[in-house]
Amino acid sequence: MSTTYPLPVLILIGLAGIGLLLFLVVRLKMQAFYALILVSIIVGIAAGLPLTTIAATDTDPERLGVIQAIIAGVGGTLGSVAVLVALGSMLGKIIEISGGADALAGRFTSWLGPGRVGIALTAAAAILAIPVFFDAGFIILIPIIYAFSKAAGLNPIKFGLPIAGIMLAIHVAVPPHPGIVGGAAILGADVGWITIIGLLVSIPIAVVAYFLGKVFNRHEYAMIPATRKMFDSFGTAAESRDGTLADGEKAPGAGTIIGLIVLPLALIMVGTTIAPLFEAGTTWNGILSLIGQPIFALVVAIGAAMYALGVKRGWSATKLGEVMESALPAAAIIILVTGAGGGFGRILTETGIGGAVAESLASTGIPVLVAVFLISLIMRASVGSATVAITTTAGLLLPAVSAMGLDSVHLALVALAIGYGSLGLSHVNDSGFWIVTRYLGLSVKDGLKVWTPFTTILGVLGFGLVAGLYVAIPAG
Numbered sequence: 001m002s003t004t005y006p007l008p009v010l011i012l013i014g015l016a017g018i019g020l021l022l023f024l025v026v027r028l029k030m031q032a033f034y035a036l037i038l039v040s041i042i043v044g045i046a047a048g049l050p051l052t053t054i055a056a057t058d059t060d061p062e063r064l065g066v067i068q069a070i071i072a073g074v075g076g077t078l079g080s081v082a083v084l085v086a087l088g089s090m091l092g093k094i095i096e097i098s099g100g101a102d103a104l105a106g107r108f109t110s111w112l113g114p115g116r117v118g119i120a121l122t123a124a125a126a127i128l129a130i131p132v133f134f135d136a137g138f139i140i141l142i143p144i145i146y147a148f149s150k151a152a153g154l155n156p157i158k159f160g161l162p163i164a165g166i167m168l169a170i171h172v173a174v175p176p177h178p179g180i181v182g183g184a185a186i187l188g189a190d191v192g193w194i195t196i197i198g199l200l201v202s203i204p205i206a207v208v209a210y211f212l213g214k215v216f217n218r219h220e221y222a223m224i225p226a227t228r229k230m231f232d233s234f235g236t237a238a239e240s241r242d243g244t245l246a247d248g249e250k251a252p253g254a255g256t257i258i259g260l261i262v263l264p265l266a267l268i269m270v271g272t273t274i275a276p277l278f279e280a281g282t283t284w285n286g287i288l289s290l291i292g293q294p295i296f297a298l299v300v301a302i303g304a305a306m307y308a309l310g311v312k313r314g315w316s317a318t319k320l321g322e323v324m325e326s327a328l329p330a331a332a333i334i335i336l337v338t339g340a341g342g343g344f345g346r347i348l349t350e351t352g353i354g355g356a357v358a359e360s361l362a363s364t365g366i367p368v369l370v371a372v373f374l375i376s377l378i379m380r381a382s383v384g385s386a387t388v389a390i391t392t393t394a395g396l397l398l399p400a401v402s403a404m405g406l407d408s409v410h411l412a413l414v415a416l417a418i419g420y421g422s423l424g425l426s427h428v429n430d431s432g433f434w435i436v437t438r439y440l441g442l443s444v445k446d447g448l449k450v451w452t453p454f455t456t457i458l459g460v461l462g463f464g465l466v467a468g469l470y471v472a473i474p475a476g
Contacts, residue, residue, distance in 0.1 A: 010353045011353065014382060033336045041067070100257040122210045155220070166209045169459075175194060180194060188402075227440070260304060337434045368401060390422050
């Protein structure tokens with residue numbers, strides 16, 4: 001629900017709010033969770049949101065108050081992130097303490113050699129990202145990123161940056177991910193063509209993500225203390241305070257660890273690729289859809305890890321509980337900051353700041369393909385959510401796109417241009433920004449210097465490839 005301020009005023013308030021947030025976190029070193037909540041309140045009040053929720057009437061819909069909007073944003077974000085982060089951290093901790101991550105890293109490093117590990121991980125991430133949502137897939141791969149990084153003696157950003165980049169690029173452009181599917185539905189675009197073209201475009205993006213990661217990694221970035229502590233303790237099972245790898249205890253085999261990592265991904269793939277083959281509402285559709293939920297898949301994987309890495313190797317129930325519980329403190333920080341980012345994004349949405357920027361740009365008369373990309377890009381920067389950016393942009397420019405009478409291929413390309421617009425400018429109001437930067441150990445300042453331009457370059461590249469196809473393919 002937007003406020004009644006003129007467009008220029010809303011835009012200035014939004015820019016001032018983002019500027020204030022960056023000043024507090026980057027310059028004053030304020031704790032990110034508190035800074036996000038504080039700035040959300042200030043921006044909400046400044047933009048004219050009611051101080052408390054105004055109930056709906058016969059003529060006007062409900063208007064959330066400032067605090068209620070923040071709570072809704074935090075709750076909506078945590079509903080999809082909190083459980084995943086906690087479960088993913090538990091799975092990673094069990095693998096870590098068992099010594100399995102070290103065994104896996106050593107085996108793959110010996111197979112591929114240090115120079116090829118990054119290529120293999122980036123390619124694997126690209127494949128795994130097709131059926132798996134960005135947050136879930138990246139969190140599941142974190143133990144592997146840490147393991148390979150420790151084996152190679154590298155900062156985790158060396159492997160993690162290109163992995164995160166290609167996973168996000170696929171998340172915004174390849175079905176069944178929600179944003180691009182929703183955008184396609186609004187525009188009436190063919191999901192089949194979007195899938196085919198999106199996968200083809202993802203191949204050069206993956207290559208560029210790998211080499212672009214090397215460019216950004218020419219500079220060494222200081223790891224934030226919380227991540228440094230988590231990373232330094234990762235894999236040191238023999239020296240762990242938990243007393244893991246007791247005398248005579250062997251680390252699990254690499255095949256076991258690979259199976260535990262692949263298991264939740266395979267279950268998610270079943271839900272996204274096989275469940276839709278059965279009619280909605282049928283028993284098999286329901287069972288397979290449940291199996292494919294990331295939370296369910298992680299619960300199953302943790303259960304398998306508890307048995308294969310714990311019970312089968314002689315761990316007591318007490319030790320298993322302590323290992324799993326030890327994963328939660330570090331996860332809690334990521335969860336809270338991520339939720340606060342969602343609250344800030346909801347404030348920007350409720351005030352209409354993102355919509356104000358989009359409307360202003362749409363009225364300039366620039367070509368529709370360029371307009372959808374730029375509007376999606378600015379919506380992404382304004383509200384933080386790629387899904388919201390895609391669906392909002394598609395709805396905003398639906399009349400203009402419909403008037404063009406595009407064939408199915410060109411309409412799919414327009415949808416993909418919107419998708420790649422939502423890839424760029426990931427910053428402090430994006431939950432993915434906090435997940436990537438916190439797990440890879442980047443400060444907010446370094447995250448803005450690395451992750452934000454990294455995603456933007458990939459987004460521009462994706463749009464450039466789509467625009468080239470749009471021009472090269474004859475109209476049907």
